[in-house]
Amino acid sequence: CESLNTHNVFLISSDRSKMEKSWSAVRYNDPEAKSFEDANFPFNFYVHRASATDESAAPHGCDSLMILVPCCTLRRDENLATLDRDECIKGYREQFDDEFVSKVRGRILDRLSVLDDLDDIQSHILDEVYVTPADYANYYNLGAGTPFALSHGFGQLSLTRPGQQARDSDNILFVGASTRPGNGVPLVLLGAKQVAKKAISKIKTYA
Numbered sequence: 009c010e011s012l013n014t015h016n017v018f019l020i021s022s023d024r025s026k027m028e029k030s031w032s033a034v035r036y037n038d039p040e041a042k043s044f045e046d047a048n049f050p051f052n053f054y055v056h057r058a059s060a061t062d063e064s065a066a067p068h069g070c071d072s073l074m075i076l077v078p079c080c081t082l083r084r085d086e087n088l089a090t091l092d093r094d095e096c097i098k099g100y101r102e103q104f105d106d107e108f109v110s111k112v113r114g115r116i117l118d119r120l121s122v123l124d125d126l127d128d129i130q131s132h133i134l135d136e137v138y139v140t141p142a143d144y145a146n147y148y149n150l151g152a153g154t155p156f157a158l159s160h161g162f163g164q165l166s167l168t169r170p171g172q173q174a175r176d177s178d179n180i181l182f183v184g185a186s187t188r189p190g191n192g193v194p195l196v197l198l199g200a201k202q203v204a205k206k207a208i209s210k211i212k213t214y215a
Contacts, residue, residue, distance in 0.1 A: 157185035
């Protein structure tokens with residue numbers, strides 16, 4: 009896959025209308041809104057080719073690709089609230105069922121196939137795994153299946169995210185992607201370090 013760098017972003021930019029529409033599936037959690045279900049509906053995605061810089065990421069002569077497609081969160085369904093956990097997760101999986109994933113997958117492969125050495129990418133796939141918001145909700149108990157936590161509007165970005173200290177309880181601290189300084193592994197680890205220092209300081213004070 010020499011046509012791909014380590015980090016690759018595929019954006020729709022042919023005209024302003026399509027560019028704005030390309031983010032609609034992320035902005036609007038509306039089952040009636042056109043999104044990936046429409047064959048002509050554009051969407052953006054990111055491709056990470058780890059093997060471009062790390063030979064251990066794939067067997068010799070092969071490549072390892074991770075493709076991230078921005079999408080809606082899980083839509084809350086009150087009818088699932090009374091079911092046991094397994095049945096509830098099964099119900100939420102239907103929002104991103106195999107047919108839906110297959111459509112998104114097909115369009116991604118179509119767009120990748122225009123690259124010089126990826127015209128027959130489908131025939132070279134040896135193994136693949138996909139996860140959806142329902143999987144994140146199931147594996148990690150993430151509300152609405154959002155691995156990156158709170159969305160990134162200016163009203164809750166970086167310093168405007170919730171603080172690490174509970175407002176009404178001095179002995180409660182928060183850490184993670186939804187709190188300051190923000191999401192992503194580096195920032196979450198930085199936040200964890202800050203919270204650990206605060207916790208140690210509080211323990212010494214109470215002691």
